[in-house]
Amino acid sequence: MSSGHGDAKLFARVSSMCYVIILFLDSGTSTVFHLPGLNHLPLALTRELFGTTPYLKKWLLKRGGTILDQNHAHNRYPLVTADDCSKCFGLHAYIDEQGKVAELRQELTNPGKKDKNHAAKKNALKKIVANMTMSNNDMVALFPDIIACMQIPVLEIKKMCFLYLQHYARLKPDIALRALPVLQEDMQDSNPLIRALALRTLSYIHVREFVEGTIEPLKRLMVDQDPYVRKTAAFTVAKVYDHDKRLIEVSDLIDRLNRMLKDDNPTVVASALASLQDIWERNENIKLTIDYASASKIVSILPDCNEWSQTYVLEALTSYVPQDSGEALLLAERIASRLAHSNSAVVLTCIRVMMYLMNYISDQRKVEELSRKLSPPLITLLSKPPEIQYLALRNAILILQQRPEALQNDIRVFFCKYNDPIYVKVTKLELIFMLANKSNIAVVLNELREYATEIDVQFVRKAVRAIGKLAIKIESAARQCIDTLLELVNAKIPYIVQEATVVIKNIFRKYPNQYESIISTVIGQIDELDEPEAKAAIIWIIGEYADRIDNADALLQDYLSTFHEEPIEVQLALLTATVKLFLHRPTKGSSIVPGVLKWCTEETDDPDLRDRGFMYWRLLSTDPVTAKKVVMGPKPPITAESEKLDPVTLEELCLGIGTLATIYLKPVQQVFRAARPRRLQDSPALQRKKEDLNRALGSPGMNLAYPSLMNAVTTPGGTPVAGHQSAIEAADEYFKNLSLSDNSGGDILTSPTAGGVAGNAYVVSQSAPQQIYHPQAGVAGNGDLLL
Amino acid sequence: MLSGILLFNQKGENLIFRAFRPDCRPRLADIFRIQVISNAQVRSPILTLGSTTFSHVKHENIYIVAITKSNANAGIIFEFLFRFIALGKQYFGKFDEDAVKNNFVLIYELLDEILDFGYPQNTDVDVLKMYITPDNISSAIRSVSAPSSDTSKITMQATGAQSWRRGDIKYRKNEAFVDVIEDVNLLMSATGTVLRADVTGQIMMRAYLTGTPECKFGLNDQLVVGQVQQGIEGPMGNYDGGRKATRAAAGSVTLEDCQFHQCVQLGKFESDRTISFVPPDGEFELMRYRAVENVNLPFKVHAIVREVGTTKVEYSIAVKANYGSKLFATNVVVRIPTPLNTASITERTTQGKAKYEPENNCIVWKIARFVGGSEFVLSAEAQLTSMTNQKAWSRPPLNMTFSLLMFTSSGLLVRYLKIFEKTNYSSVKWVRYMTKAGSYEIRF
Numbered sequence A: 001m002s003s004g005h006g007d008a009k010l011f012a013r014v015s016s017m018c019y020v021i022i023l024f025l026d027s028g029t030s031t032v033f034h035l036p037g038l039n040h041l042p043l044a045l046t047r048e049l050f051g052t053t054p055y056l057k058k059w060l061l062k063r064g065g066t067i068l069d070q071n072h073a074h075n076r077y078p079l080v081t082a083d084d085c086s087k088c089f090g091l092h093a094y095i096d097e098q099g100k101v102a103e104l105r106q107e108l109t110n111p112g113k114k115d116k117n118h119a120a121k122k123n124a125l126k127k128i129v130a131n132m133t134m135s136n137n138d139m140v141a142l143f144p145d146i147i148a149c150m151q152i153p154v155l156e157i158k159k160m161c162f163l164y165l166q167h168y169a170r171l172k173p174d175i176a177l178r179a180l181p182v183l184q185e186d187m188q189d190s191n192p193l194i195r196a197l198a199l200r201t202l203s204y205i206h207v208r209e210f211v212e213g214t215i216e217p218l219k220r221l222m223v224d225q226d227p228y229v230r231k232t233a234a235f236t237v238a239k240v241y242d243h244d245k246r247l248i249e250v251s252d253l254i255d256r257l258n259r260m261l262k263d264d265n266p267t268v269v270a271s272a273l274a275s276l277q278d279i280w281e282r283n284e285n286i287k288l289t290i291d292y293a294s295a296s297k298i299v300s301i302l303p304d305c306n307e308w309s310q311t312y313v314l315e316a317l318t319s320y321v322p323q324d325s326g327e328a329l330l331l332a333e334r335i336a337s338r339l340a341h342s343n344s345a346v347v348l349t350c351i352r353v354m355m356y357l358m359n360y361i362s363d364q365r366k367v368e369e370l371s372r373k374l375s376p377p378l379i380t381l382l383s384k385p386p387e388i389q390y391l392a393l394r395n396a397i398l399i400l401q402q403r404p405e406a407l408q409n410d411i412r413v414f415f416c417k418y419n420d421p422i423y424v425k426v427t428k429l430e431l432i433f434m435l436a437n438k439s440n441i442a443v444v445l446n447e448l449r450e451y452a453t454e455i456d457v458q459f460v461r462k463a464v465r466a467i468g469k470l471a472i473k474i475e476s477a478a479r480q481c482i483d484t485l486l487e488l489v490n491a492k493i494p495y496i497v498q499e500a501t502v503v504i505k506n507i508f509r510k511y512p513n514q515y516e517s518i519i520s521t522v523i524g525q526i527d528e529l530d531e532p533e534a535k536a537a538i539i540w541i542i543g544e545y546a547d548r549i550d551n552a553d554a555l556l557q558d559y560l561s562t563f564h565e566e567p568i569e570v571q572l573a574l575l576t577a578t579v580k581l582f583l584h585r586p587t588k589g590s591s592i593v594p595g596v597l598k599w600c601t602e603e604t605d606d607p608d609l610r611d612r613g614f615m616y617w618r619l620l621s622t623d624p625v626t627a628k629k630v631v632m633g634p635k636p637p638i639t640a641e642s643e644k645l646d647p648v649t650l651e652e653l654c655l656g657i658g659t660l661a662t663i664y665l666k667p668v669q670q671v672f673r674a675a676r677p678r679r680l681q682d683s684p685a686l687q688r689k690k691e692d693l694n695r696a697l698g699s700p701g702m703n704l705a706y707p708s709l710m711n712a713v714t715t716p717g718g719t720p721v722a723g724h725q726s727a728i729e730a731a732d733e734y735f736k737n738l739s740l741s742d743n744s745g746g747d748i749l750t751s752p753t754a755g756g757v758a759g760n761a762y763v764v765s766q767s768a769p770q771q772i773y774h775p776q777a778g779v780a781g782n783g784d785l786l787l
Numbered sequence B: 001m002l003s004g005i006l007l008f009n010q011k012g013e014n015l016i017f018r019a020f021r022p023d024c025r026p027r028l029a030d031i032f033r034i035q036v037i038s039n040a041q042v043r044s045p046i047l048t049l050g051s052t053t054f055s056h057v058k059h060e061n062i063y064i065v066a067i068t069k070s071n072a073n074a075g076i077i078f079e080f081l082f083r084f085i086a087l088g089k090q091y092f093g094k095f096d097e098d099a100v101k102n103n104f105v106l107i108y109e110l111l112d113e114i115l116d117f118g119y120p121q122n123t124d125v126d127v128l129k130m131y132i133t134p135d136n137i138s139s140a141i142r143s144v145s146a147p148s149s150d151t152s153k154i155t156m157q158a159t160g161a162q163s164w165r166r167g168d169i170k171y172r173k174n175e176a177f178v179d180v181i182e183d184v185n186l187l188m189s190a191t192g193t194v195l196r197a198d199v200t201g202q203i204m205m206r207a208y209l210t211g212t213p214e215c216k217f218g219l220n221d222q223l224v225v226g227q228v229q230q231g232i233e234g235p236m237g238n239y240d241g242g243r244k245a246t247r248a249a250a251g252s253v254t255l256e257d258c259q260f261h262q263c264v265q266l267g268k269f270e271s272d273r274t275i276s277f278v279p280p281d282g283e284f285e286l287m288r289y290r291a292v293e294n295v296n297l298p299f300k301v302h303a304i305v306r307e308v309g310t311t312k313v314e315y316s317i318a319v320k321a322n323y324g325s326k327l328f329a330t331n332v333v334v335r336i337p338t339p340l341n342t343a344s345i346t347e348r349t350t351q352g353k354a355k356y357e358p359e360n361n362c363i364v365w366k367i368a369r370f371v372g373g374s375e376f377v378l379s380a381e382a383q384l385t386s387m388t389n390q391k392a393w394s395r396p397p398l399n400m401t402f403s404l405l406m407f408t409s410s411g412l413l414v415r416y417l418k419i420f421e422k423t424n425y426s427s428v429k430w431v432r433y434m435t436k437a438g439s440y441e442i443r444f
Helices: A043-049 A053-062 A082-087 A097-109 A116-134 A138-149 A155-168 A173-186 A192-204 A208-221 A227-243 A245-250 A253-262 A266-281 A292-304 A307-319 A325-340 A344-358 A364-383 A386-402 A422-435 A441-451 A457-473 A475-489 A494-510 A516-524 A532-544 A552-560 A568-584 A593-602 A607-622 A624-632 A647-654 A690-698 A707-713 A724-750 A752-759 B028-037 B074-092 B097-102 B104-114 B125-131 B148-159 B228-236 B239-249 B266-272
Strands: A008-013 A018-024 A029-036 A066-073 B002-009 B014-019 B046-049 B052-059 B062-068 B175-188 B194-208 B214-219 B222-225 B252-255 B257-260 B275-277 B282-291 B299-308 B312-321 B328-337 B342-349 B353-357 B362-371 B375-384 B398-405 B414-420 B428-442
Touching: A097 A116, A097 A138, A116 A138, A116 A155, A116 B014, A116 B104, A138 A155, A138 A173, A155 A173, A155 A192, A155 B104, A173 A192, A173 A208, A192 A208, A192 A227, A192 B148, A208 A227, A208 A245, A208 A253, A227 A245, A227 A253, A227 A266, A227 B148, A245 A253, A253 A266, A266 A292, A266 A307, A266 B148, A292 A307, A292 A325, A307 A325, A307 A344, A307 B074, A325 A344, A325 A364, A325 B257, A325 B266, A344 A364, A344 A386, A344 A647, A344 B074, A364 A386, A364 B257, A364 B282, A386 A422, A386 A647, A386 B074, A422 A441, A422 A457, A441 A457, A441 A475, A457 A475, A457 A494, A475 A494, A475 A516, A494 A516, A494 A532, A516 A532, A532 A552, A532 A568, A552 A568, A568 A593, A568 A607, A568 A624, A593 A607, A607 A624, B002 B028, B002 B074, B014 B028, B014 B097, B014 B104, B028 B046, B028 B052, B028 B062, B052 B074, B062 B074, B074 B097, B074 B104, B074 B125, B097 B104, B104 B125, B125 B148, B175 B414, B252 B282, B266 B275, B275 B282, B299 B328, B299 B398, B299 B428, B312 B328, B312 B362, B328 B375, B342 B353, B342 B362, B362 B375, B414 B428
Parallel strands: B175 B428, B222 B252
Antiparallel strands: A008 A018, A018 A029, A029 A066, B002 B014, B002 B062, B046 B052, B052 B062, B175 B194, B194 B282, B214 B275, B214 B414, B257 B282, B299 B312, B312 B375, B328 B362, B328 B398, B342 B375, B353 B362, B398 B428
16 A cells, blocks of 8 residues: 555554564565554554654554564565555564464463463464464474373364374474374274374374374274264275375275175265275276175165265266166166255266166166256256356266257257356357257357357357357258358457358358358458468468459468468468469469469478478479369368267266366366276176277278367378378368367467466476366367367 | 365465365465466366366355365365355355454364365264354363263264254244245347246245254145156147146146255155155255246336447336236346446436446446336436447346245245144244346347
8 A cells, every 4th residue: 555655564463462564665675563462553543644664663663663674675475455464464474483483382381370271272272273374384393382282181172283283294294203192092082073083183194104003093993883983984094095005905904994885874884985986096906896786775875875975875886887777777766866956966976877877778768768857957057156057067068969868958048148157158158059950040040149249259259150160060051150140240340250251161161152152241351350260261262262253363462472471371271272273263373373382392491381382383283184183172071060079088978977077078088197997887788889989989080070189190290191182181171270279279378377387387296297178278179169 | 086175365375275185285275376366367167287176166255276186076076165165154154264364273173074085074064063163152072071972962963864953952932934035037039039037946944943853845736847747748739838827827836857955855755746854953945946937027128229320329128017016026126238438328217216337337227116017117318439449339138136025936836834743842834935036138
């Protein structure tokens, strides 16, 4: 808060006992005052009365303040307002590290005679806990004093000491060891809450002696008479496994954990299941199979479990492999009532299990009946907070691909509300695109046109792109879509025009000789285009229809004048378009072609451009007739179906409905490297034939059907140039891909923070290269259906 | 599951850092601060960096972040984060930066209890309050030497089938309040067709009942849930429309879907549509439902907005109340968007007050009391300043908020609430209905 004299004053309330005041001076340094015994320093008073630094200094010294630190460069703290600072009491640790710690130690060890019920100790402990995160580990100096307090038989004090222990044990393992006997004794306490607390605390500590010391008491507590302790013990097994696999593997703890599944307390059973699954996830060699009898038993305890336990039980059911269609059906019907639970984790996990079981049910009518039950609860999740809506919507995309009959909803439930957060809107847009068909196209186009007038540029672009893709997806609606696009183009908003140009190019490709009447309208907007992808698209249109555009040569000339400054994708497009112009209209093209070919072959460093240049040059100089056939030949068809996930990924994601991977809609190992792969287990009841899967995988049309996959493998210079036809296809494909990747990747690369991360600045795990996954700005558009 | 829970204030200071697994390193706090809090272009609540996923929710002025290292169940993550916020509110009244700073210990204690190894445990406030209490409330449980009957009661409660209710609750006067609260959502196109109209309803209950009461709750005489049943009446063909009308009149309601509090026995509802439960003490959400059929829209809006050249926009907005004249809506507010370059507004209304709010780019028309059957009109004119860079006005939709007592858009009614308890006491029950605007948007 500037006082008008150029000084910014900051002050912070340290505790209830003293204030620390920092004066920031113009010179970029600060003075720190410590003022004990002053409980309230009125903000207004300071601002009004002590407008100038010298005055305030004098006042503070008079009141007994001491200067702690002078001329300290204050670049460690951003200059914030006084209001901010008065709330911020994290500052003090750095100011008064030594004094503070000494003060707290004093309170802990020598609370005075009057410390009835340990009130002073509690107070001091509270301050210490409060400072654990806010101060930079200064509290660690108090470790020995905390250990001394652990013996006090007051639960509140114990809890605080244990919290402290969990927080700092790794920093000072040698001192922490002194706490071990206390914990061991507490595990024998008569109070079950204390036994559980001690076990829980002990097993959190990532120090060898603690982990090893857990094993024996754990065995005892797994059969404790109190269910609360048994529940805690069940989770402890997984915890110890996380610290040290070997310890668990050489012991019989996993067998003991298995025995806990027979416990008569539902919470204990659910905890044991969760613990087993946690262990399963982290070891490829452990198999987790549940037979029908057990599956049936754990389903029967569902109504007696709390909501979280229900989720753990349901998750465990995916480890049951039905051997018989009837069993699968029965189980699916028995868990269906969970769909009405108010906890979205229960609902989504239940959907996961039902979808899983459907793979083993032979009666298609029953499968459809079950599928229909999934949709209403999924839609109901749209009345939850936006984060949960988002999750539900991403999973709807998945379910729609696996079981289209499950989402026969009115498309209008997915229409965007004006105040939906952007991530919800974009996902709704994808669903609208997927659900659009002949009968609802009019409503959909109206809706998309609304979206195209919204504020968020990326959303608008996706809406425009969706309109273009609908033209390709639904042939009978192409005309309507094009009309809508042209209407939007007329508004002359640059990014809309650019996006529309790109999709119109695709429409031309999909429906040759049908909509060329709009060429002039599109060309009319040529001045609005400045993005590479849009430029490449318009250049493609000019080249393709050079015979119908009178001034095609002049238009190309415009772009060629800045050829060397253009990005590579535009250069490639220009090269191909120039050659096409020459083949269409040799008289006009002949003056341009040689120059362009010369640039591309001699004056470029880009291998793709050079290769393509050479190829055209050779082709034109040897056999112009063949050249025409090659360059102007029929193009491979494009479809709008490319956004479908491949069957293997789809299968895996469906086994993980509700998990984080469904947000990204990418192969699970691509995002979560350490995740254990999940596959549908074979059984006599499995319905989907494996051959279907293999055929889909090995299909030669793969590259065309999944253009985004090409992104990953096509590196500059890696374009195949075997046959001429394929070379052109590849070129077309390549240039399509390039623009694709550039557009979607652009968001990531241009954002300042993300760019830094990909490099080396903030490495989370140093063993593996960094990858950033951000659902909307998808890396290659693989999970991002509308790019 | 979760590796850690972190709390930040808006400046990015890490207020709470609680790790549940050794892979949750302190520097992750810095990464979240840089990637999310100080990044203006966050477009998702979930961010995966390398092997770490940050899932965050913003509440008041704090960020609540869950850290996971695997392909965890995102449903659990977010549902837990919201539950944690709810707990914070139940404990501290308001869950914001100040509440966190004044209750560090309690929050750490809670986190230690409601998550074990990152797996959510019992999160029912009633049971938690038995042994985790704010320090000004002295509790016998707090001392280690508490009688064992007390502690085992707690542990049974925390792991038992009715984890949401203590057994020893006593009230002198037994009362139960039921609030049916509906949010009606409307999206109407510029041409007046209803693009979407649905109701999301909530049945809130406040139960102040002694002992372990079993409640049975009855809705309309005829309750249809889901579309499955509709297949049966398919062959009726043209009759269908007529039947629906008579059905509605006879007190039937069609719910698209419903979800219940965990105390409701879902199996029973599935088999015979009875809602029976043992309620938690105090306030809770018994049920949440959604209806799309026969939605009664309380207000009809007719909006004419004409852009005259580039300097003027003319508005004529008529709002008609579509409910019985004995009822009246309160706090009716109509927000009418104006172009960004609006210079001045002149407005006239037949009822209520209208005011131009330049900071929100809209005219706010408030009608304190809107009696059923009446119709009010606002006419206004916006003068625009000319701009060099003329961009088309995006015409965001007009929206309405209101609340209307004793009316449900879905037609849902509470027929009865029966309470059975072994001491057979008599109890008093209250029902209230309210319909509010959810997202009530009209395009023009």
